[in-house]
Amino acid sequence: DAVKVNGWPEQLEVGLIGSCTNSSYEDITRAASIAEQATNHGLKAKAEFTITPGSEQVRYTVDRDGYLGIFEKVGGVVLANACGPCIGQWARHSNDPARKNSIVTSYNRNFAKRNDGNPNTHAFVASPEITTALTIAGSLTFNPLTDYLINDKGEKIKLQEPQGIEMPVKGFAVKDAGYQSPAADGSNIQVL
DSSP states (O other), rough: OOOHHTTTOSEEEEOOOOOTOOOHHHHHHHHHHHHHHHHHOOOOSEEEEEEEEESHHHHHHHHHHTHHHHHTTTEEEEEEESSSSGGGGGGGOSSOOOSSSEEESSSSOOTTTTTTTTTEEEEEEOOOHHHHHHHHHHHHHTTTOOOOOOEEEOEEEEOOHHHHHHSTTTTTOOSSOOOOOOSSSOOOOOOO
């Protein structure tokens, strides 16, 4: 087991999904299918869980379609659709910011100090679906293909393969795309 051999902390402190790289509509819906399975069986995320949509269009669309609510039910927190935790711009909730710890992200980078400035943070990269499953389990050693989770009733829960929707049935939408069209006649515009 690589976790024990390398001395990595088994307890997962934070799971982070999204970013510009892994927050397509399909990525979000597949991760949400794992979160929904968990909540349907009375489970909550055992680690802190953050969701960072990669664009306002994706955020607006997945919110409209109910997926952000699914993440919130399992204990997730939706952050601004910005670089945020991927570049270390987030608030780690910790008493000792320099301690050895493990996090898992669906971001595309994991070099030392990338996510939180702590050289002792072991940041592992996984798909949004695996990140969600590990965050619910709260452990780096959880294998969603073979392992079970235990809910508050003592029931053994086996996560099923994630399901996703490639494109939104109602199409993409956005309330404010952030685009301001240029003036029809720009001849009188002064740049100061």
